[in-house]
Amino acid sequence: MQSLPSKYNFLYDFGRYLIMMKQAFGRPEKFSMYWKETMRQMNDIGVGSLIIVCLISIFIGAVAAIQFAYQLDGQLVPRYYIGYIVRDLALIELSPTITCLVLAGKVGSNMAAEIGGMRQKEHIDAMEVMGVNTAAYLISPKLIAALFVIPLLVTFSAFVAVGGGYLSSVPTGLITDDEYIQGVRSFFVPYNVFMMYVKSFVFAYILTTVSCYQGYFVRGGSIELGQASTRAVVYSDILILLADYLIAVLLTG
Template identity: 75%
Template sequence: MFFKNFLFHMGRYTMMLGTSFSRPEKSYMYYKETMRQMNDIGIGSLVIVGLISIFIGAVTAVQFLYQLDGTLVPVYYIGYIIRDSTIIELAPTITCLVLAGKVGSNMAAEIGGMRQKEHIDAMEIMGVNTAAYLIMPKVIAALVVIPMLVAIAAFVSVIGGYLAAVPTGLMSDAEYIQGVRAFFEPFNVIMMFVKALVFAFLLTTISCYQGYYVRGGSIELGQASTNAVVFSDIMILLADYIIAVLLTG
């Protein structure tokens, strides 16, 4: 039964993607909606991403300073550890998990509400490709904005580590900067953006899928929003592992 449901949803999800990325009839309509989605995803999520990133960097600095206390590892390694752990893993993964809860649930609720109020049915009667009009702008906006948010999160996390380690006297300014600049690998930044793009695609398409095919009333809409977050988080973590194996194996 599980395997049958899995194949059913995978097939319907794939068909939805094929319909969503068909050629638009009126490009200006999609452009306006894409700009609106970019504003909602980017500006609407900037504050929470910044706050979470500061504390990620701060907690990482404090924890690793505690672990390295009394060892022979140089103190400046803290800056190096914060930089690489943030770029490779924490910034893309944590940011997209948070966005799945904030942005993904909103997308599922928005599209699901339109489905329940028969707005989508009315648009289809008018000849509008509703999957393309409702989903493609969200995906494009996410693919543009979320990597920017991830880059901001990585930068802010390094600042958070600095604020936790240097003003408190745990290490000097020169030591932290030396660690941040040491052993830098540009490939790590490429990996960060690859993860950001894959995660952005997954969380938007899964959330839109849950909302687009919702049936029933308010209870079912709430379940669809919850499923959007749960399945997006699961697929993000699975994709995180696969990308790590492929790019570092």
């Protein structure tokens, strides 16, 4: 088949993506199979990513506290603002964005490699011959699991980041315990939590569906599978950052 001109590649890929997602939202043939696969994906995404999310979040909060303490040096701004800034940075930006960027590299590449391997070994073709809606069976459980687990990971990340800020600022004498807790409790806006969850759901959808798309339509051998996994991470990260900007404009404008 003659290849499409490069200027049409985006429209071609976008059309295939929409068709794939339409099939993915189709009615499942057997709910018990989907339930087991969804539980497995929740375990892989949640438990498998908990340690790396915890480590990243600790250092996110620690660095944010140290950097802001440096900026406050010699200023008239109260020191308890360190806790306030760490909390809001974690809620609005750092926890949802950084966590999902990292998960795109870990979880997204795994999804692309898993589905791509099944495509190359003709497992997907065999299931389609048996009448299985492969897009629904392979993608829907991953998407449901990601939409449920990733917001929980982001919530956990925000709490750990605040704790990381405490560990880097209070024991080192940058701020007292009472001042940091006062800052964390000050000027709390519930809308920021809403923004965090909006970003979490959108980013989870992006990294899951883009990664599954790259794996679902992979062709060739091991080199092409590696390239598909790389594209899954790169495209997911770019789209997450773009979505981050658009959400910030829409929800804070």
